[in-house]
Amino acid sequence: MDIQEILRTHKQKEVPQHLQTRMDAKIDELFEQKYNKPSFVSNFKWQLALGIFVLGIIAGTGILTVSRKPASKTLEAVNTIEIGKESKLSFQFFSQDDMKDIVFNINLPGGVALASNPQKKDIHWKGDLVKGKNVICIYVKAQKEGIWEVAAQLQTNGTILKQFKMPIVIEKKG
Amino acid sequence: MENQKLVDKAKKGDKDAFKELVLAHQARLYNLAFYFTKNEHDASDLYQETWIKVFEQLNKYKYHQNFPAWISQILRNTYIDKFARKQSKKSEVPLDESIDILQSELTPLENSQKLENEAFIDKAINCLPLEYRETVVLIDLQGFSYEETAEITKSPTGTVRSRLNRAREKLKELFKDFDRYHK
Numbered sequence: 119m120d121i122q123e124i125l126r127t128h129k130q131k132e133v134p135q136h137l138q139t140r141m142d143a144k145i146d147e148l149f150e151q152k153y154n155k156p157s158f159v160s161n162f163k164w165q166l167a168l169g170i171f172v173l174g175i176i177a178g179t180g181i182l183t184v185s186r187k188p189a190s191k192t193l194e195a196v197n198t199i200e201i202g203k204e205s206k207l208s209f210q211f212f213s214q215d216d217m218k219d220i221v222f223n224i225n226l227p228g229g230v231a232l233a234s235n236p237q238k239k240d241i242h243w244k245g246d247l248v249k250g251k252n253v254i255c256i257y258v259k260a261q262k263e264g265i266w267e268v269a270a271q272l273q274t275n276g277t278i279l280k281q282f283k284m285p286i287v288i289e290k291k292g
Numbered sequence: 293m294e295n296q297k298l299v300d301k302a303k304k305g306d307k308d309a310f311k312e313l314v315l316a317h318q319a320r321l322y323n324l325a326f327y328f329t330k331n332e333h334d335a336s337d338l339y340q341e342t343w344i345k346v347f348e349q350l351n352k353y354k355y356h357q358n359f360p361a362w363i364s365q366i367l368r369n370t371y372i373d374k375f376a377r378k379q380s381k382k383s384e385v386p387l388d389e390s391i392d393i394l395q396s397e398l399t400p401l402e403n404s405q406k407l408e409n410e411a412f413i414d415k416a417i418n419c420l421p422l423e424y425r426e427t428v429v430l431i432d433l434q435g436f437s438y439e440e441t442a443e444i445t446k447s448p449t450g451t452v453r454s455r456l457n458r459a460r461e462k463l464k465e466l467f468k469d470f471d472r473y474h475k
Contacts (some may be wrong), residue, residue, distance in 0.1 A: 125432035
C-alpha cells in the first residue's frame with residue numbers, strides 16, 4: 119500500500135456550481151464598490167468643508183445639542199434581497215440533547231428559488247441534531263419582487279418540534 | 293495567462309482578469325478550504341472570504357511570491373482567525389442539497405465502492421490534527437514543496453518534514469483497517 123499514491127490519485131472535490139455563481143456575483147460587487155463608486159467627497163469637497171465649518175460654529179455656540187443617548191436599535195425582522203442576487207438563509211435551533219432521525223422541511227415561496235436548483239421548491243433534510251446549537255443553511259436566489267415567506271418545519275416521527283416563518287422582501291435592482 | 297499578468301490587470305480594475313485568476317485556482321483553494329473546515333458549507337464560506345481578502349490584498353502581492361502559496365496562506369490565516377474559533381464553539385449541520393451525479397464508465401457497484409473509498413480517504417484525513425492535516429493536504433494532495441508548505445504554515449522546513457512523516461504514518465494505520473486498500 120503506497121500511501122502517497124493513494125493520496126496523489128485521490129479525486130479532487132469540484133467547486134459547487136452555486137458557489138461559482140455566488141463568487142461571480144461577489145466579484146462584480148467588489149469591483150463595482152472599488153472602481154465605480156461615485157466619490158461624494160471628491161465631487162463636493164468645498165461644500166463638505168463649509169458644512170463642517172458651519173456645523174462646528176453652531177455646536178460651539180450651543181445652538182445645537184447632541185444627545186449622547188444611544189439610538190434604539192430596531193431588529194432587522196426580514197431579509198431583503200435584490201432580484202437576481204443570492205443570499206444565505208440560516209435556520210438556527212437549540213437542542214437540549216442529541217436527537218436522531220430529524221426531518222427538516224423547507225418550503226420556498228414563488229419569488230425565491232434554491233440557488234443550486236431553481237425548480238426545487240420543497241427541500242427535505244434528514245439527519246441528527248447535536249446537543250447545543252444547530253444551524254441549517256440554504257442558498258437561495260431572489261427571482262420575483264414582493265414580500266414572501268419561507269416556511270420550515272422541524273419534525274421527528276411525524277411530530278412537529280418547531281416551525282419557522284422567515285419573511286423575505288425582494289426588491290428591484292438599484 | 294500568467295498569474296503575474298492577471299494580478300497586474302486586476303490591480304488596474306480588470307474584473308475579467310480577476311475572474312480568470314479565480315477560475316485558475318478555484319479547485320485548489322476550495323479543496324484546501326474543505327480539508328480545513330471538514331464540511332462543504334463552511335468550506336464555501338471560507339473559500340469566498342479568502343477570495344475577498346485576496347482582492348483586498350492584491351497590492352501587497354509581490355511578484356517574486358508564488359501565487360498559489362500566497363493565496364493558500366491567506367486561506368489558512370482566514371481559517372485560523374475566524375473559522376477555527378467559530379467551529380470550536382458551535383456544531384453545524386450542513387444541508388447537503390446538491391449531490392452531484394457522477395458520470396463514469398464504472399458499474400454501479402464499482403462506482404459506489406469508489407465513492408466509498410474516496411469518502412474513507414476524506415474521513416481519514418479529517419481525523420488528523422490540524423497541523424498534520426494541513427501538511428499532508430498541501431504536500432501530498434496539492435503538490436506543494438516542503439519549502440512552500442513551510443512558508444504557508446509559517447513553520448520551519450524540518451517541522452514540515454516531521455509532521456508529514458507522522459501524518460503519513462497515521463494515515464497508513466487508518467488505511468490498514470480498510471480492507472479495500474489491501475489490493
